[in-house]
Amino acid sequence: MKSALLILGCLFTLFSFLPLIRTPLWWIRVLDFPRLHVAVILAVILVLYTTMYGVEGTWETLMVAAWVLGILNEIRYVYNFTPLAKVEALRTEVAKPTNAFTMMMANVRMVNKDYQKFLDVVLEEDPDMLVMNEPDQAWHDSVCQEMDKRYPYSIKKPLDNTYGMLFWSKFKLHNSEIRFNVEDDIPSFYTVVELPSGKKFDLFTVHPQPPRLMLNTETREAELLIVAKESKKTPYPSVVAGDLNDVAWSNTTKLFKEVSGMLDPRVGRGFYNTYNAHIPVFRYPLDHVFYDPAFRLVSLRRLRKFGSDHFPMTITLNYEPQHEAEQEHPHADLEDKMEAEELIQEGLEKGEERNREKQEERIEPKN
Known part of the structure; x- marks a missing residue:
């Protein structure tokens, strides 16, 4: 038992510190996700070891100290996403917001066939805008008739590679584009949304690739940072939404x-x-919405599951540019900008490489 605790303690301490390495290697980047899990497991190991065997000698003292540092290292990442931390996005103080909109985001999971369950959630929530990640043609055909009746504006790109995207809006859209920022078969959407008052904002929807076996994260980083840069150039305040395949506390985010x-x-x-909606013990915040300080939060909710491995989310924001200065927001220094440029360049190069590989796979060998 003692040996097992020693091995596990050292292993999970390694899990805590490995993500500090700035690298796109998948087997390191996946450790960004279970920060809370690693902290809890390491704390249990620490309590069991010190209770059962105590701490004797310099070597054991240093080892236990390393475990404590590993726990604290994980906690410092997730702490900001607890009610103990200072709120970053302020709530509106307007009793009846007049420039508000509600957006629903849902990764429907391409292989999920519970189309009606999904529609039931959408119809119950009745959002002003709906972002769907992972729809294929079957999903499109199953929900399109109902959605088109209720939403006069849309952008559609169903795909059978789990990176399809559909977007519907009750509000008028301008300059809508389907973009392929990094990889030829992974789209993102851009549009200018016009609120009923005539006020406008930019909307970017994204769904980059996650880290997984033998697939590093260069393209994910590039996709997100390209959108980050684009959002600063546009003439209107911006909103970015979708399944980012990254946790809220990662260095990339x-x-x-x-x-x-x-x-x-x-x-x-x-x-x-x-x-994951199917596994309560292993759940992470992967579906996000980020927005300009010109908006104030009205509500943020996780909705009931409908058969996908993702829960849908809904957010209501109110456009209040007159109070923008009251919200503290992040700023990039020169080092941040240089790092972003390097990651974008690395991701674009990796994207070109993957595009060539996919193109070669599609070309049948000649006899």
């Missing part, structure tokens, strides 16, 4: 916020975990 200057409504409020 932190850099995204600094480059874009956007707020995260989760900070100081909670995790609002959206994945």
Whole structure:
């Protein structure tokens, strides 16, 4: 038992500190996700070991100290997403917001066939805008008729590679584009949304690739940081939404916020975990919405599951540019900007490489 605790303690301490390495290697980046899990497991190991065997000698003291540092290292990442931390995105103080909109985000999971359950949630919530990640043609065909009746504006790109995207809006859209920022088969959407009052804002919807076996994260980083830069150039305040396949406390998300200057409504409020809906013990905040300080938060909710491995989310924001200066927001310094440029360049190069590989796979060998 003692040997097992020693091995596990050292292993989970390694899990805590490995993500400090700035690298896109998948087997390191996946450790960004279970920060809270590693902290809890390491704390249990620490309590069991010290209770059962005590701490004797310099070597054991140093080892236990390393475990404590590992726990504290993990906690410092997730702390901001607890009610103990200062709220970053302020709530509106307007009793009846007149420039408000509600957006629902849902990764429907392509292989999920519970179309009606999903529609039931949408119809119950009746959002002003709906972002769907992972829809294929079957999903499109199953929900399109109902959605088109209720939403006069849309952008559609269903795909059978789990990176399709659909967007519907009750509000008028301008300059809508389907973009392929890094990889030829992974789209993102851009549009200018016009509120009923005539006020406008930019909306970016994204769904980059996650870290997984033998697939590093260069393209994910590039996708997010390209959008972060673009959001700063547009003439209107911006909102970024979608399944980012990254947790809210990662260094990539932190850099995204600094480059874009956007707020995260989760900070100081909670995790609002959206994945995995099927496994309660292992849940992470992967579906996000970030927005310009010109908006104030009205509400943020996680909705009931409908068969996907993701919970849907809904957020209501009110456009209040007159109070923008009251919200502190992240800023990028020169070092942040240089790091972002390097990551974008690395991601674009990796994206070109993957595009060539996919193109070669599609070409049948000649006999």
